[in-house]
Amino acid sequence: MSSTEQGTSSAAxxxxxxxxxxxxxxxxxxxxxxxxxxxxxxxxxSAGALQHSALIHGMIxxxxxxxxQAKANPFPFENIDxxxxxxxxxxxxxxxxxxxxxxxxxxxxxxxxxxxLVLAVNYLEIKELLTYCCKQVAMMVKGKSPEEIREIWMxxxxxxxxxxxxxxxxxxxxxxxxxxxxxxxxxx
Amino acid sequence: MSNxxxxxxxxxxxxxxxxxxxxxxxxxxxxxFASKNATKQVKSLNVLIQCFVTEFAxxxxxxxxxxxxxxxxxxxxxxQDGNLNRTSENVExxxxxxxxxxxxxxxxGKTLIEWFHHLNQLFKHxxxxxxxxxxxxxxxxxxxxxxxxxxxxICLYISTYNPEADDNxxxxxxxxxxxxxxxxxxxxxxxxxxxxxxxxxDFRFRNWDFLDITQLNHFRLEDLLELNAKQSIFRxxxxxxxxxxxxxxxxxxxxxxxxxxxLWMKYPSRTAPDVxxxxxxxxxHRTTVDELKKMHGYYSESWIDSFDDCFKIHRNDGTLxxxxxxxxxxxxxxxxxxxxxxxx
Numbered sequence: 001m002s003s004t005e006q007g008t009s010s011a012a013x014x015x016x017x018x019x020x021x022x023x024x025x026x027x028x029x030x031x032x033x034x035x036x037x038x039x040x041x042x043x044x045x046s047a048g049a050l051q052h053s054a055l056i057h058g059m060i061x062x063x064x065x066x067x068x069q070a071k072a073n074p075f076p077f078e079n080i081d082x083x084x085x086x087x088x089x090x091x092x093x094x095x096x097x098x099x100x101x102x103x104x105x106x107x108x109x110x111x112x113x114x115x116x117l118v119l120a121v122n123y124l125e126i127k128e129l130l131t132y133c134c135k136q137v138a139m140m141v142k143g144k145s146p147e148e149i150r151e152i153w154m155x156x157x158x159x160x161x162x163x164x165x166x167x168x169x170x171x172x173x174x175x176x177x178x179x180x181x182x183x184x185x186x187x188x
Numbered sequence: 189m190s191n192x193x194x195x196x197x198x199x200x201x202x203x204x205x206x207x208x209x210x211x212x213x214x215x216x217x218x219x220x221f222a223s224k225n226a227t228k229q230v231k232s233l234n235v236l237i238q239c240f241v242t243e244f245a246x247x248x249x250x251x252x253x254x255x256x257x258x259x260x261x262x263x264x265x266x267x268q269d270g271n272l273n274r275t276s277e278n279v280e281x282x283x284x285x286x287x288x289x290x291x292x293x294x295x296x297g298k299t300l301i302e303w304f305h306h307l308n309q310l311f312k313h314x315x316x317x318x319x320x321x322x323x324x325x326x327x328x329x330x331x332x333x334x335x336x337x338x339x340x341x342i343c344l345y346i347s348t349y350n351p352e353a354d355d356n357x358x359x360x361x362x363x364x365x366x367x368x369x370x371x372x373x374x375x376x377x378x379x380x381x382x383x384x385x386x387x388x389x390d391f392r393f394r395n396w397d398f399l400d401i402t403q404l405n406h407f408r409l410e411d412l413l414e415l416n417a418k419q420s421i422f423r424x425x426x427x428x429x430x431x432x433x434x435x436x437x438x439x440x441x442x443x444x445x446x447x448x449x450x451l452w453m454k455y456p457s458r459t460a461p462d463v464x465x466x467x468x469x470x471x472x473h474r475t476t477v478d479e480l481k482k483m484h485g486y487y488s489e490s491w492i493d494s495f496d497d498c499f500k501i502h503r504n505d506g507t508l509x510x511x512x513x514x515x516x517x518x519x520x521x522x523x524x525x526x527x528x529x530x531x532x
Contacts, residue, residue, distance in 0.1 A: 111194040122203050131210075134203065138210035140194060145293050146221035153196035155222040 032067065033060055034074035035089070039082030042074050049092040054125035080120045084113070088120055091129055100128040107136045208233055213252065213311075214260050214283060220310055221296050230310050237311040242338075243321040244270065244328045248300055250307055251284075255314065258285040262307065264300055270328030272300040272337070279303070304337055317374065321345035322364045324357040324381050331367040343374035343398070346381075353381035365389075374398040379405075384425070386411065395447075396420070412436055412445075419450040428453060430465035433527065437470055437511075440529075441503050451529040460515045460525030463497060467511070472499045480510060495528075508532040 033050060036042045050056045056075065065073070077085060087108070108114050118133045141149045149155070156164065196204060208216065208229060220230040236255060243249040248264040261284055264276035275295045283289045298306065308318075318339050324346065328334065346361055353361070361381035369390055374397055382388060384405040396417035405425040409432040422428075433453075440448070455461070475498050495512040502508055512528040 111192045115194055115199075118199060118203060122200055130203070130206065134207040135210045137194070137196070137207040138212075138215070141211070141215050141219070143289075143291070144215065144218060145291065146218045146296060147294065149215070149219050150222040152193060153219075153222070154193050155197065155219075155226060158224050161223060161225055 031065070031070070033065070033070050035077060035085065036074050037077050037080040037082040037085035041082050041086075043085065043089045045089050045092060046096065049089075049096040052092045052095065052126045052128065053088075054127070056124060077120075077124075079123065081116055084116045084120045087117060088124060088126065088129070092126070095128070103132070103135070107132060111140070204229070205233065209235075213237065213254055213257060214281070217252075217260065217307065217310065218293075220306070227306070227310070235311045236314050238314050239317055239319055240308060240313055241319040241321060242304070242334075243323075244326060244334070245321070245323045246326045248272070248276075250304065252307065252311070258283045260284070262303065264303065266300070266328070268327075268329060270330040270334065272304070272330070272333055275299055276303075301337065317341060317343050319343040319345065319374075320368065321347060322360075324348045324353060324361045324364075325350060327356070327360040331363060335367055335371070338368075338371055340371060341373050342368065342371040343376070344368050344372040345376040346378065347376075348378040348380045351380060357381045358383075376400040377402070379403045392416075408432075409435055413439060415445065416447060418447050419452075420448075421450075421452040421454070423454045425456065427455065430461045433461055433466045434468050434470070437466065437501065437529075440509070441470065441501070443504070448529070449531050453527045454519075455525045455527075457516050457523035457525045461513065461527050463499075463513055466527075467499060467501070470501055472501045472511075474498070475500050475510070495526075 031047045032044050033047060033056070034042050034044055035056070047060060050060065059075065063070075080088075091106075108117060114133065114136060118130070118137065121129045121133055140152055144152065150157075196207070199207070208219070211219070213235065216230050216233075216235065220227045238253040238255050241249075241251040241253065243251065244266070246266065248266045250262045250264075251259055252261075253259045261282040263280040263282070265278075266276075267274070275298065277295065279293045279295055281291045281293050296303075318341075320334075320338060320342050322328070322345065325348070344364075346364055348357065348361070350357065358381040365377070365382075366389060373395070377400070379385065379401060380403050384403055386392075386401060386404060386407065392411070392414045393416060396415075397419070399415075399417045399420040399422075401421065402423040403425055404422055407422065407424060407426075407428055412432075413436065436444075439445075477495065477498060480498060494517070495514045497513045499511045499513075500508060501511060509529055509531045512526070512530070514526040517524055517526060
């Protein structure tokens, strides 16, 4: 489970009250890091859970932060909505140190949420979760006709593609002309 | 899943590719019709299918056989002329298998030729072989147009269900054979409409990769010696004598039929070959299926378990052949004997 701190006010995660009885060797205490999304809500996540994210794992691997330093320097992911980051953190916690199952049925059913989740997961480079998300995207069109797929996935028609391409060329031409004119002005 | 939309193309391209690769072949095909860009995307995935079958059986049937998933079939209306330059009103799409599922798609504004090309270009064919199947009781007039669509190497099926083919079927079978012979390296043919002989135009002396000949009731030793095929299956409706088989094997040992890899002969069981005659005068070594299973290729397949006897013989240059004999098998309600010669 993740602990969510609303700004800086929420409760700290519960510490284990009893030590394991049969521990053969003293366990290295798990380190924790802090992340927040667009909504600034800070999530405390263990380094083990964050290993799922190649991006964050790369960021933290050489930091050697103390608990206080980590708390004072949460990783900001301003491009990720708070509820999406929460989903990602929950998934990482649930699958910490475990082999990932072949399917994950807990992904969001709403298409907007799934879209944002795919973008976030891709950005954070969480390979296994991205695989689940892509399967979910594929399942959206299971048994659908070409017309239905075009509608669900908002695929532009050939005419729309051509118009967009023309428009892009026109814009690129204008920008190039503008740059030439500016360079000529500078030269004068 | 809620009814809202999902702007797939706003995802990074590598994520789109990943999502597309998660899709089944049928949905990939449906997506490929969404736009020209979608077609390009699907092609760039290099998805593999096993083979592509074009069948003319009253309607035009295009079937994509996949390696591990269910085959997908598209069925189109076809007029008597076999005009492929027209659109089919609807397209019936089926996922074949135990629980067959069928869907109706629109014709996507494409003619039958355009459908053919579209489906053919989407995937890589592992067999690199296009299979074309004709039924003699469902004639199509415009064979030239059909041939122009096909690749240089095809596997040609000429199927007949009628044991007594009438003149029209005979003429049609002949036309199909002659039209597609230049492209055919694999041939599956029922000889009913061909008067049950293989004395067909340009049949002998041709380099065949594979032959499957059914209803053959006249076949001489000379025909077998002239045969230039890597693999052949003959379903004989008469007794090809054990003496002739013995002669054939002796000549094979001296170097005849050098391309032969598989010869599979199926007989009515009353004419099962006599092994003492077949191997007379040929040095042989009786072997077991278990011993053969340790060898590669065909020997590891389960069908050889059903054979009664097997023998090893060698060509004079040292090449090994294994002869399998089965004296009795019940196949399709008929009793038959089988002889297989596999050249290592």
